[in-house]
Amino acid sequence: MNAQASTRPAPVAEPLIRAEGLSKVFSSKTGLGFGGKRADVRAVDTVSLEVARGETLAVVGESGCGKSTLGRLMLRLIEPSAGKVLYDGEDLTQLSPRGMRAMRRHVQMIFQDPYGSLSPRRSVADIIAEPMGVFGIGSSARERREMVADLLTQVGLPPRYMDRYPRQFSGGQRQRIGIARAIALGPSFIVADEPVSALDVSVQAQVINLMQDLQQKRGLSYLFIAHDLAVVRHIADRVAVMYLGRIVEMGPKDAIYRTPHHPYTQALLSAAPEPDPDRPSRRIILQGDVPSPTNMPSGCAFSSRCPLAQDICRQERPPLRDELPGHQVACHFARPNPIPV
Amino acid sequence: MTTASIDTFEPVSPAPSRLEIFRQVILARPATLFAAIVILIFVLIALLAPWLAPYNPLAQSFLKINKPPSAANWLGTDQFGRDVLSRMIYGSRNSLILGLLSPALAAVVGTTLGVVAGYFGGIVDRVISRIVDLLISFPELLLAIIIAAALGGGFWNIVVVISAAFVPGFARVARAQTMAVRQEPYVEAAVAVGVSTPVIILRHIIPNIAAPIVVLMTLWTASAIRLEASLSFLGIGTQPPNPSWGNIIRDGLNNLFGSPWPVIGAGFAITCVVLAFNVFGDAVRDILDPETAQ
Amino acid sequence: MTAPLLRIENLSVEFGPRANPIRVVDDVSFEIEAGGSVGVVGESGSGKSMTSLSILRLVPEPPGRISGGRILFDGADLLALPRNQMPDIRGRDVAMIFQEPMSSLNPVMTIGDQIGEAILLHQDLNSAQRRKRVLELLRLVGIPDPAGRIDAYPHQFSGGMRQRVMIAMAVACNPRLLIADEPTTALDVTIQAQVLALLKDVRQRLGTAILLISHDLGIIADSCERVVVMYAGRVVEEGDVRSIFRNPAHPYTRALLKSIPRLDDERDRLYQIPGSVPLAGSVTQGCAFRARCPLRVETCAVDRPPLFAFGPSHKAACWVTAEAAQARSAAEASP
Numbered sequence: 001m002n003a004q005a006s007t008r009p010a011p012v013a014e015p016l017i018r019a020e021g022l023s024k025v026f027s028s029k030t031g032l033g034f035g036g037k038r039a040d041v042r043a044v045d046t047v048s049l050e051v052a053r054g055e056t057l058a059v060v061g062e063s064g065c066g067k068s069t070l071g072r073l074m075l076r077l078i079e080p081s082a083g084k085v086l087y088d089g090e091d092l093t094q095l096s097p098r099g100m101r102a103m104r105r106h107v108q109m110i111f112q113d114p115y116g117s118l119s120p121r122r123s124v125a126d127i128i129a130e131p132m133g134v135f136g137i138g139s140s141a142r143e144r145r146e147m148v149a150d151l152l153t154q155v156g157l158p159p160r161y162m163d164r165y166p167r168q169f170s171g172g173q174r175q176r177i178g179i180a181r182a183i184a185l186g187p188s189f190i191v192a193d194e195p196v197s198a199l200d201v202s203v204q205a206q207v208i209n210l211m212q213d214l215q216q217k218r219g220l221s222y223l224f225i226a227h228d229l230a231v232v233r234h235i236a237d238r239v240a241v242m243y244l245g246r247i248v249e250m251g252p253k254d255a256i257y258r259t260p261h262h263p264y265t266q267a268l269l270s271a272a273p274e275p276d277p278d279r280p281s282r283r284i285i286l287q288g289d290v291p292s293p294t295n296m297p298s299g300c301a302f303s304s305r306c307p308l309a310q311d312i313c314r315q316e317r318p319p320l321r322d323e324l325p326g327h328q329v330a331c332h333f334a335r336p337n338p339i340p341v
Numbered sequence: 342m343t344t345a346s347i348d349t350f351e352p353v354s355p356a357p358s359r360l361e362i363f364r365q366v367i368l369a370r371p372a373t374l375f376a377a378i379v380i381l382i383f384v385l386i387a388l389l390a391p392w393l394a395p396y397n398p399l400a401q402s403f404l405k406i407n408k409p410p411s412a413a414n415w416l417g418t419d420q421f422g423r424d425v426l427s428r429m430i431y432g433s434r435n436s437l438i439l440g441l442l443s444p445a446l447a448a449v450v451g452t453t454l455g456v457v458a459g460y461f462g463g464i465v466d467r468v469i470s471r472i473v474d475l476l477i478s479f480p481e482l483l484l485a486i487i488i489a490a491a492l493g494g495g496f497w498n499i500v501v502v503i504s505a506a507f508v509p510g511f512a513r514v515a516r517a518q519t520m521a522v523r524q525e526p527y528v529e530a531a532v533a534v535g536v537s538t539p540v541i542i543l544r545h546i547i548p549n550i551a552a553p554i555v556v557l558m559t560l561w562t563a564s565a566i567r568l569e570a571s572l573s574f575l576g577i578g579t580q581p582p583n584p585s586w587g588n589i590i591r592d593g594l595n596n597l598f599g600s601p602w603p604v605i606g607a608g609f610a611i612t613c614v615v616l617a618f619n620v621f622g623d624a625v626r627d628i629l630d631p632e633t634a635q
Numbered sequence: 636m637t638a639p640l641l642r643i644e645n646l647s648v649e650f651g652p653r654a655n656p657i658r659v660v661d662d663v664s665f666e667i668e669a670g671g672s673v674g675v676v677g678e679s680g681s682g683k684s685m686t687s688l689s690i691l692r693l694v695p696e697p698p699g700r701i702s703g704g705r706i707l708f709d710g711a712d713l714l715a716l717p718r719n720q721m722p723d724i725r726g727r728d729v730a731m732i733f734q735e736p737m738s739s740l741n742p743v744m745t746i747g748d749q750i751g752e753a754i755l756l757h758q759d760l761n762s763a764q765r766r767k768r769v770l771e772l773l774r775l776v777g778i779p780d781p782a783g784r785i786d787a788y789p790h791q792f793s794g795g796m797r798q799r800v801m802i803a804m805a806v807a808c809n810p811r812l813l814i815a816d817e818p819t820t821a822l823d824v825t826i827q828a829q830v831l832a833l834l835k836d837v838r839q840r841l842g843t844a845i846l847l848i849s850h851d852l853g854i855i856a857d858s859c860e861r862v863v864v865m866y867a868g869r870v871v872e873e874g875d876v877r878s879i880f881r882n883p884a885h886p887y888t889r890a891l892l893k894s895i896p897r898l899d900d901e902r903d904r905l906y907q908i909p910g911s912v913p914l915a916g917s918v919t920q921g922c923a924f925r926a927r928c929p930l931r932v933e934t935c936a937v938d939r940p941p942l943f944a945f946g947p948s949h950k951a952a953c954w955v956t957a958e959a960a961q962a963r964s965a966a967e968a969s970p
Contacts, residue, residue, distance in 0.1 A: 075533060109533040116525055116527060117530045118527055131536075134540075135535065172911055201851075202678055205905035208896070209904060228824055230895075231896050232896075233897065271828040274898060275855075277857075285828050285829055286828075289793040289795055289796065
């Protein structure tokens, strides 16, 4: 009961950003020379989702599920094969290159790799001021430095280090620099691609809390990509679980954690090792490996590993449909299964 | 917001400054220092040729044909009685200018082609790469001979010829490096904040591929001097009576057993300069890319 | 009480010049019973991997070196053995599996040949017997259709399957100790669960003691009986798994447990530890955690805390919590 009461209402009216039928097919030639077959990989397969103003939608899935590709499609860092991305009603996929560059003021990204995503030859001030230069923000170099100092303070770094180089900072500090760059233009929507997975355990909470603080202060919307469900427990309003390019379950946070409906979500929740030696060991251990995306099972993509799979699952792909208001599941045998956590 | 004392936000490691790395790389290695001094000496010789050369390099004297070294002519004289030392000193101008200018020119053209091919990929890459593959399948010397035959001799033509022979190499290295750097997350990060393509290439790609290009330049400085010598030796390089180390060797070979000094002298000069530039090139790499240096 | 299978005593590992060394492992001691399972947990720079490499004397030398201490395996000091005897120990008595199951296998050798090679080094079997043993091992680690897979190459296996092959190679000669250094870090959550279950199974069936190195407290809680917590090259806390997770005594362990996100957690905000993890060997005086510690007192900056006893099998290196615990037990003792 309580679970229902505490969930946020489904986003009303127009969401800030919405993806409709977004797909990406990567094709590669296999074999040598001219006779090779084309192998198509549907990295993202007709995904639709929306993020409301001030909301965090977490996208969770294992490697190869297409979550990072989805994040980049939302920002058009990769061109989609099909589908639309509507930001404030405007279709990003239809914008000219110039129009898209102008749009980047509103949609930004925080990267997974705090080491690789900062150019090693540029100082912290150069890195954070770069987007300001692109959009002509700040009339003079001095003004920009003041803005950089302000941004560094906002992300919890002392501004006096702005002329240092990235390699002098720890992973957590670099991720703060990356966040300062992402918010420099005052965006409304940020895709965060596994922003803490490369960080030491003891600094992950700092970065998650910082992102939450910034969200509250600036009314940001996040698409927060993660590979495990524990990390997004605190920051997500809603959670989408992906498997092999498709969303298999999406709903309010509490519904996903307390009454997951899809057997894959249930397995993910029960497989995550918890720091509690007394936790009842009632794991669902999935058999087998994630199938190769070039050789997908017919019907439901999860059918090859699913403990509930029946004939229909191998023949017919289940659509993503509402099980409860705002809670969608793609499974022929969807049923709530509380996980003993 | 946090209870952290400020000192926990100190940057974790101080980085040595460029100057410090420079000092370490150049001064701590005797070989590098020695190479730098050798290069400096040769550059000074080329600049100060009119004051250093004891004779006019073109002045012939029938009284002194093919003389061995003497107090008057330290490296002897050649078949026209010209002073070999003076010819070598003046010849260093041609050889060094060629050696510095042609790799630089090749680097500009080759890097541009390589970066464009590597960054944009697709059909642009395929066209540029096939041309480069075609050119690279010729030995540099052969390519230079073909172009020289088409353009004719003359100093500036030789610069163009040697540059052209080096362009494919630069293009290939630049393309491979660009394709690697293009995949770096910081390039994607620049795209994500709205930086335009030309600025990304200039600000994020080129500085990060510069190290191997500069190293290649120093290495090919040596090759250019050698190539010019080879072309001159074949008679399509620096045209007589102008001296270059290459044509000093060619002329000297006619009378190698009578007077080996022109060949020995010019050969020694070429060896010194080539070696010095090679050693120096390694050091430049370490300065530009301190992370790959041990 | 019998002597432990492995006992590490005052181990130190240094890097860099002898005159001004960086001490990445600093006076580390702990032990493993035969058939036991010990987890070493720590973040980057904690020295956990160097500690495990030291056991097989695999510390890269130079620039590193084991600068002090003893490693007693079955009573014999491995550090005192002549270097040329180490290969006999490796694989036969002590085996190791690494994080990266992709690069730990030779791409041009079949799976069967690679496991067979491990057997060949320490056991005298002919090729038919060897093949039989390889099939047995593949079955043990749960590779489906072992007869069909034995002649396959590593690239034909998924990451999880490769890690199973690595485990098969490691247990090929029935070692008494298996060191697993972040064995599941490169794997997905659902595959990780499979591999951890396999390691438990191997331990139960073969009686192999397991030393599990991980940054993930969840994995340690799940798989180990005893836990060693390392920070900046030192052991800061050691104890049975229940004491560590139920009653952590070191402020670092406490903070870490509070800060990690959990599935069953209803808090809106995570507890955060301020500051950064110090670079390996950068703290030479006092307690290494003091800069980030909410409990720090002046002593912490000056004197390095020794491991104080907090229970029969529970030790932690903290001046403040040790004093508090002492005061508490004194108060309980006096009426």
